[in-house]
Amino acid sequence: xxxxxxxxxxxxxxxxxxxxxxxxxxxxxxxxxxxxxxxxxxxxxxxxxxxxxxxxxxxxxxxxxxxxxxxxxxxxxxxxxxxxxxxxxxxxxxxxxxxxxxxxxxxxxxxxxxxxxxxxxxxxxxxxxxxxxxxxxxxxxxxxxxxxxxxxxxxxxxxxxxxxxxxxxxxxxxxxxxxxxxxxxxxxxxxxxxxxxxxxxxxxxxxxxxxxxxxxxxxxxxxxxxxxxxxxxxxxxxxxxxxxxxxxxxxxxxxxxxxxxxxxxxxxxxxxxxxxxxxxxxxxx
Numbered sequence: 001x002x003x004x005x006x007x008x009x010x011x012x013x014x015x016x017x018x019x020x021x022x023x024x025x026x027x028x029x030x031x032x033x034x035x036x037x038x039x040x041x042x043x044x045x046x047x048x049x050x051x052x053x054x055x056x057x058x059x060x061x062x063x064x065x066x067x068x069x070x071x072x073x074x075x076x077x078x079x080x081x082x083x084x085x086x087x088x089x090x091x092x093x094x095x096x097x098x099x100x101x102x103x104x105x106x107x108x109x110x111x112x113x114x115x116x117x118x119x120x121x122x123x124x125x126x127x128x129x130x131x132x133x134x135x136x137x138x139x140x141x142x143x144x145x146x147x148x149x150x151x152x153x154x155x156x157x158x159x160x161x162x163x164x165x166x167x168x169x170x171x172x173x174x175x176x177x178x179x180x181x182x183x184x185x186x187x188x189x190x191x192x193x194x195x196x197x198x199x200x201x202x203x204x205x206x207x208x209x210x211x212x213x214x215x216x217x218x219x220x221x222x223x224x225x226x227x228x229x230x231x232x233x234x235x236x237x238x239x240x241x242x243x244x245x246x247x248x249x250x251x252x253x254x255x256x257x258x259x260x261x262x263x264x265x266x267x268x269x270x271x272x273x274x275x276x277x278x279x280x281x282x283x284x285x
Contacts, residue, residue, distance in 0.1 A: 013044040014079055016072070022111040023104060023153050025091060036104055038088035038111070039068050041079040042119050053125035053281050054084035054112055056162075058105060060132025060170075060260065063093045063193035071131075074265045081274055084121050086112060090137065097195035098202045099150055105137045106160035107153045114155040125281055127164045129273070132230065132260055133193075135170015139208035139238065142217040164280045166220045166273055168264055171230050172238040173210075175203040212241040218248040218285055220276040222264060224257025248285050250276055 017040040027034035043049050055078055059067050068089040079085045090104035109126060116123040130138030142165035144150065151160055174190060194202040204210060219242055223235040235251065242249040252272060257263045279285045 011080075014041055014076075015044045016041055018069070022088060023107040025096075025100070025104065025153070027095065036089055036091070036107070037068055038086050038108060039072060040087075040119060041072070041076065041085040046118075046120050049120045051116070051122040052082060052084050052120050053127065053163075053277065054086060054119075054121045055277070056105075056108055056112065056126060056128045057085065057087040058090065058128065058130030058134030058137050059087065060130070060134045060168075061092070062189040063101070063133045063136075064189060066090060066092050066134075074270075077270050078274065078277075083277070084119055093189070093192035097198075098193055098206050101193075102137055102140045102144070102206075103150050103152050105141050106151050107155070109141065109160040109162060110151070110155040110158040113158040123158075125163050127166065127277055127280070128162045129166035129168070130170055131168035131264070132170060135167045136172065136174070136206065136208070137170075138165050139167050139170055139172045139219075140206070140211070141165065142219065143208045143211035143213075145215060145217075147211070162217050164218045164220070164277065166276065167222065167235070167238070169223045169227055169230050169235070169259060172208040172234050174206045175200070176231075176234065209238055209241050212238075212245050212247065214245055214247075216242065216245060216247045218276075218280060219250070220273060221249065221251040222254060222269065222272075223252075224254045224259065224261065224263070226256055227259045229259035 019037045021035040022038050023036045024033050025036060057075055059070055066089045068087045072087060075085045088108040091100040112121055112126055113123040128138045128141045141162050145161040221235045221239055223232045239249055239251040
């Protein structure tokens with residue numbers, strides 16, 4: 001069959017830019033340095049393009065493993081709905097203990113702001129989203145804009161403040177995760193993350209609930225009622241703290257959902273997340 005057809009350009013073409021170095025950090029007993037990478041979904045044609053809100057995604061992995069590519073197919077949904085999407089790796093517990101990971105996350109935020117013109121980003125509308133361990137870092141990013149000691153490395157003329165947080169079942173009160181006794185996140189995971197010698201002090205510092213104040217960013221929290229890895233009480237407490245301080249927060253308890261299950265990446269959940277972000281972009285919250 002041979003046929004001529006006419007096609008209109010109705011959908012913007014996007015580009016996937018992989019393995020961008022956003023920071024260079026100490027490695028191997030601080031004797032050498034290693035590059036930290038992020039992936040980006042951005043418009044293919046960027047010249048004179050309008051500025052767009054951006055999402056920084058943080059993968060989970062019991063603080064011990066991380067991927068900046070694992071969730072990119074699911075994140076395409078947000079790129080198709082008007083958001084620049086970045087997914088960044090960070091130092092895991094086999095590389096460095098707390099606060100290395102949140103230092104890296106803040107570096108990633110500053111990198112996006114420093115390169116906002118290059119990537120068509122509205123630097124006042126950068127949101128952070130994370131799942132599980134990545135949720136811990138997302139929560140910290142949204143609650144610690146005043147903790148300047150964690151702003152280290154490159155692009156220090158830019159701040160690491162974010163416009164909103166989406167927390168997928170992340171531990172937000174690390175001191176209470178000692179109740180976790182299972183094969184998914186055993187006690188060694190938090191010990192490796194926090195460091196055995198300074199466990200108690202770092203547990204306090206790594207807990208977002210301890211930083212919630214009037215300057216905290218708006219939150220969307222998602223947690224499964226059958227989560228056997230991170231108790232739902234973690235999100236209950238975080239939501240209560242946000243309410244106490246008058247911070248706008250939406251909290252969805254997903255009935256029957258366990259930790260990190262596929263239900264969190266269905267269209268209905270994505271629509272809830274998008275609606276939350278869109279409200280912040282429009283300034284209607």
